Amino acid sequence: MTGVRNEAVRGGEVRSMSVSELPEPRGLPLVGHVPALARGGVIHRVLHEWCDQHGPTFRIRLGTQTVVVTASPEIIGTVLRERPEKYRRGQAMGRLIAELGAAGLFDAEGDDWRALRKIAMKGLNAGYLRESFGVISRSTGRLREQWSAAAAAGEVVPVLDDLMRYTLEMTVGMTMDHDLDAVRRRGEDGPHRHLPQVLTTLGQRLNSPVPYWRWVRLPGDRRADAAVEEFSALIRDRYVRAKELIAGGKRPGTFLESLAEAERDGGDVTEERVVSAVLNMIIAGEDNIAATTAWAMHYLATHPEVQRLVREEAAEVLGEDAHPADPFVVARLKYAEAVVNETIRLRPTAPYLLLEAMTDTVLADSTMELSVARGTHVMPLLGYRSDSDAQKYPNPGEFDPGRWLAEPAEQAEGAPSFLPFGAGPRFCPGRNLALLEATVFVSMACHNFVIEADTSGGPVGEKLTFVVLPTNLSVRLRSVR
Numbered sequence: 001m002t003g004v005r006n007e008a009v010r011g012g013e014v015r016s017m018s019v020s021e022l023p024e025p026r027g028l029p030l031v032g033h034v035p036a037l038a039r040g041g042v043i044h045r046v047l048h049e050w051c052d053q054h055g056p057t058f059r060i061r062l063g064t065q066t067v068v069v070t071a072s073p074e075i076i077g078t079v080l081r082e083r084p085e086k087y088r089r090g091q092a093m094g095r096l097i098a099e100l101g102a103a104g105l106f107d108a109e110g111d112d113w114r115a116l117r118k119i120a121m122k123g124l125n126a127g128y129l130r131e132s133f134g135v136i137s138r139s140t141g142r143l144r145e146q147w148s149a150a151a152a153a154g155e156v157v158p159v160l161d162d163l164m165r166y167t168l169e170m171t172v173g174m175t176m177d178h179d180l181d182a183v184r185r186r187g188e189d190g191p192h193r194h195l196p197q198v199l200t201t202l203g204q205r206l207n208s209p210v211p212y213w214r215w216v217r218l219p220g221d222r223r224a225d226a227a228v229e230e231f232s233a234l235i236r237d238r239y240v241r242a243k244e245l246i247a248g249g250k251r252p253g254t255f256l257e258s259l260a261e262a263e264r265d266g267g268d269v270t271e272e273r274v275v276s277a278v279l280n281m282i283i284a285g286e287d288n289i290a291a292t293t294a295w296a297m298h299y300l301a302t303h304p305e306v307q308r309l310v311r312e313e314a315a316e317v318l319g320e321d322a323h324p325a326d327p328f329v330v331a332r333l334k335y336a337e338a339v340v341n342e343t344i345r346l347r348p349t350a351p352y353l354l355l356e357a358m359t360d361t362v363l364a365d366s367t368m369e370l371s372v373a374r375g376t377h378v379m380p381l382l383g384y385r386s387d388s389d390a391q392k393y394p395n396p397g398e399f400d401p402g403r404w405l406a407e408p409a410e411q412a413e414g415a416p417s418f419l420p421f422g423a424g425p426r427f428c429p430g431r432n433l434a435l436l437e438a439t440v441f442v443s444m445a446c447h448n449f450v451i452e453a454d455t456s457g458g459p460v461g462e463k464l465t466f467v468v469l470p471t472n473l474s475v476r477l478r479s480v481r
């Protein structure tokens with residue numbers, strides 16, 4: 001946070017401003033800040049730098065569109081809370097998702113969103129997570145077997161690739177009760193190989209300055225279309241089964257079954273909507289959880305002492321079991337959970353949101369009252385300074401899971417918010433599932449293996465597609481059980 005801002009806070013001065021009076025980093029005519037943001041593929045890093053230089057709230061131009069970027073905790077809190085009435089997600093994103101045939105909860109608005117949100121929350125509640133734990137166990141067991149074989153063969157493990165299949169298998173299992181068997185099918189062809197193309201294409205389109213795909217389909221676009229088609233057929237097939245089960249009196253146990261129940265009860269549910277809503281849920285969840293577990297592997301590989309502590313905890317809690325047997329056991333894996341929280345602090349995979357004001361409104365914090373016209377885009381930064389705020393996190397750059405087990409430090413007034421799962425009525429409905437899956441994974445990995453970094457392919461980097469993914473992340477494993 002800049003000295004200028006702190007001065008204003010101390011003086012109690014509140015400025016009334018319009019968007020045109022906000023500071024703006026140097027941009028180019030016509031394209032605005034698009035080239036600067038595209039630099040190095042890590043948009044959020046550039047935004048954080050601009051925050052350091054210009055203060056917590058500034059404006060940028062994306063082509064003809066002006067966007068208010070903000071790390072102000074008060075403004076972020078208001079904007080996230082006042083949904084869906086006053087702010088909606090940026091329509092460009094919704095349009096891109098719909099074009100791929102995957103419209104659903106993430107991009108729905110108004111009553112449509114309310115109805116889907118209710119169904120989704122039912123499908124992801126704690127009781128359901130307990131009942132569906134078998135899916136997590138099955139996939140985790142398969143990953144352990146595969147990694148044991150890799151360890152025995154002395155192979156380098158392509159972490160992100162393996163974890164993409166692992167988390168996709170779990171997400172599909174939990175969402176629609178289908179076993180993709182993706183973990184064991186590493187080199188094989190199948191839907192598990194095709195679906196990630198949808199996310200890749202979405203990420204590329206999201207960051208593309210020109211919507212070329214509306215005129216010409218490149219090979220990647222055609223592969224994405226084919227993958228959606230293939231997956232849609234699978235969802236339709238599973239939906240027939242889900243409806244039979246619900247008609248037979250079963251309580252919904254998946255998102256798909258919750259949709260079947262809603263259709264039975266006269267809700268506005270068509271097969272087309274079901275297909276796209278399930279795809280949407282998988283897209284919203286899958287890459288985030290794959291990236292988070294992959295980043296956790298990166299930190300474990302580079303912090304042997306943390307591995308040792310997770311291993312000691314796992315030995316005590318899991319004993320002879322290779323991985324946690326039920327969610328009550330997971331609840332006792334406090335240090336593994338702290339590893340997950342610390343990973344998310346240093347590597348939040350969804351670093352910002354793009355929203356749009358639906359009415360003329362005022363964004364206020366202790367320094368300013370900013371008049372914002374209907375249609376203005378607002379970009380809340382969800383993780384600004386989560387890796388550098390020494391007041392909130394002593395030695396902030398250090399990977400120190402132990403900090404999550406200690407008493408939380410007093411939060412300074414105006415300190416940046418850290419909201420890796422968003423907040424308000426649209427906060428991430430998959431948060432508990434994500435934390436559960438990642439904790440199970442971290443504990444299993446250290447309980448069974450010593451993890452060593454392998455940088456023969458170059459140093460680990462990061463890139464932003466739909467989420468922030470690690471690049472060049474490989475490890476070698478040594479079995480310890």
Ligand code: HEM
Nearest residue numbers: 106284285288289292350420421422423426427428430434
């Ligand atoms: C570490 C993993 C994850 C992270 C960091 C993450 C992060 C986020 C964030 C930042 C949002 C936007 C929240 C907002 O607008 O306030 C979101 C929304 C969403 N997430 Fe997640 N997510 C994760 C895992 C999952 C999983 C596993 C699922 C489902 C299986 C999921 C499903 C969704 C959906 C459907 C939405 C849209 C909710 C709405 O608009 O009402 N996420 N997530």
